[in-house]
Amino acid sequence: MSITKHNWTKDEIIAIYNKPMMDLLYEAATIHRQKHDPNVVQVSTLLSIKTGGCPEDCGYCPQAARYNTGVEGNDLMSVSQVKAQALRAKSSGSSRVCMGAAWRNVKDGEEFDQVLEMVRTINKLDMEVCCTLGMITENQAQRLAEAGLYAYNHNLDTSEEYYKDVISTRGFEDRLQTIENVRKTNVTVCSGGIIGMGESIEDRAGMLVALSTLNPQPESVPINALVAVEGTPMEEEKPVEIWEMIRMVATTRIVMPDTQVRLSAGRTNMSREGQAMCFFAGANSIFAGDKLLTTPNPDVHEDMKMFEMLGLIPQKPFTKVSQPKTVEASDSQFAPLGEKPKWSRPGHTIERNLEASIKSKI
DSSP: OOOOOOOHHHHHHHHTSSSSSSHHHHHHHHHHHHHSHHHHHHHHEEEEBBBBBBBOOOTTTTTBTOOOOOOOOOOOOHHHHHHHHHHHHHHHOOOOEEEEESSSSOOSSHHHHHHHHHHHHHTTTTEEEEOOOOOOOOOHHHHHHHHHHEEEEOOOSSSHHHHTTTOOOHHHHHHHHHHHHHHHTOOEOOOOOEEOOSSOHHHHHHHHHHHSSSOOOOOOOEEEEEOOOTTTTTHHHHHHHOHHHHHHHHHHHSSSTTTTTOOTTTTGSHHHHHHHHHHHHHHEEEEEEETTTTOOOOHHHHHHHHHHHHOOEEEEETSSSSSOOOOOGGSSSOOOOOOOOOOOOOOOOOHHHHHHHHTTTT
């Protein structure tokens, strides 16, 4: 049994990324087969439970309130609405529901209590529940764990060095602190990033250094290709080449052999052949459904046709980690603390973000 390496360097990862394609694919596929069933892929459904109006200035995000992207905002969904969507996802082959809310960070109160009830409801459907709600404190992470949360998603987005060219309203260290808070519970960590934002190969390697040197490494790593949305600061970025995506997936598989590598945003621009190469290179999870929060995604029926063509089987829930128990709100050991943590606001200026913000007001 090989020992997971936690001291990868940027130079080592760049060397892997730049290997001749056939050598890279062979190494990644070999590791993938040693650690995972290559014919099993998890299907997850991403559900936007609160859309738009986010105060952050992430350069890639159409949900930022400061940009004019045509996204229609909505208030927090009801528990019954979420349950109906989860049942629909389950009937379509999904084993996990990931709920996303366009918040900077979680605030104790009625809305968070409602999210906790959503978590309890979906866990009782025997589905894995993931949330991406922004920054959270240790106590909030404990409350989510009590409710039955299986995973918490908090992407690093990119390298620490390039991060300041993407976002100015929060710091990279906030991402790491939230992951650390989640690690103090039994909730698994889902954290990855986006390629195609104008970053260098060194930045892609830097992101993988940050993720792979965590101990333990994230149980799940989404690799997203930027979907350039009109009105965002990154609307002019060129689409990611499929070969870049394959290289990124393969490198992630080699560096984090036990992790589930998620083929996430950008699949609408990928052929079935390209996606098949990603699965061969080590991707073993996808997001299904017609949308990823607000951006287009392949139809779930098309995905199932692709699975049938490739001989892939949807992964059953709780295959990697056993199902968490749900503690009812009345029996909770963790009370809301009304915390007001001082998450950072670096406040530097990102010219393209500022230009997009000004343009939206004209």
